[in-house]
Amino acid sequence: MEQAIPQSGLTENFWFGPLVKTVSYAIGLVLVLWAVSTATSYKLDMLRAERGLGNAEVVSTETRMRQLDCLTRNIYWEAASEPFEGKVAVAQVTMNRWQSGRFADTLCGVIYQKNVFYERVICQFSWYCENTHRVRAVSKEHWAESEAVAKKVLLEGFRLPGLADAFYYHADYVKPQWNKPKLTQIGRHIFYGERT
Numbered sequence: 001m002e003q004a005i006p007q008s009g010l011t012e013n014f015w016f017g018p019l020v021k022t023v024s025y026a027i028g029l030v031l032v033l034w035a036v037s038t039a040t041s042y043k044l045d046m047l048r049a050e051r052g053l054g055n056a057e058v059v060s061t062e063t064r065m066r067q068l069d070c071l072t073r074n075i076y077w078e079a080a081s082e083p084f085e086g087k088v089a090v091a092q093v094t095m096n097r098w099q100s101g102r103f104a105d106t107l108c109g110v111i112y113q114k115n116v117f118y119e120r121v122i123c124q125f126s127w128y129c130e131n132t133h134r135v136r137a138v139s140k141e142h143w144a145e146s147e148a149v150a151k152k153v154l155l156e157g158f159r160l161p162g163l164a165d166a167f168y169y170h171a172d173y174v175k176p177q178w179n180k181p182k183l184t185q186i187g188r189h190i191f192y193g194e195r196t
Contacts, residue, residue: 064155068147070108071095071154076146077127079189080139085160086187087146091153092163093191097124100167107154165193 059067071091079090097103097110103124104110113124123129152158166183169191170176180192 067107068150068154070111071150072143072147074111074125074127075149076138076143078125079187080142080146082187082189084145084149086189087149088153088158088160089163089166089186089189089191090169091149092159093166093169094125095153096163096165096167163191166191167194168192 071094074094075087075091079087082090094107094110098107104113111125112128114129115122115124121129162184168178168180169189170178172185172188172190178192180195183191183193185191
């Protein structure tokens with residue numbers, strides 16, 4: 001004698017098997033995506049650490065081009081006639097300020113930052129307050145050199161070892177009487193660190 005299989009049992013078995021299989025595949029896919037995401041984030045963090053970028057954000061091309069333009073301008077107007085190392089040193093001070101988090105929160109913000117002391121507006125980099133950059137002609141040769149240094153410092157992470165803690169500098173003909181540790185002189189600029 002044959003036994004009849006209840007109709008409800010057929011329906012449950014018909015849907016239950018494929019459902020379990022689909023859920024298993026979905027869980028597997030989620031685990032694979034999680035593993036790939038974790039591995040990618042780890043590798044990106046390692047690359048940032050190698051470049052000294054810490055937890056820097058991945059930036060758009062537009063933002064990176066703006067940063068490059070701002071840094072080029074700062075190098076040009078602060079150190080156009082300085083030797084290669086002098087240009088790098090100016091760029092490095094700018095980058096040190098930005099990466100320290102104690103100045104403006106963007107690279108361009110660091111360059112164009114102004115403060116007020118005793119009712120006088122003081123720019124972090126004097127060329128910006130002097131406004132000569134608005135009327136003086138630009139030397140194409142010096143601009144190209146400044147841009148090449150900006151690329152080397154901003155995009156390739158090039159640094160001068162002795163200026164890892166440099167945050168300030170001034171021309172050798174200026175006597176600001178800063179109470180800061182002198183690090184070195186490169187070209188016409190004297191570089192300083194922070195008081196400890």
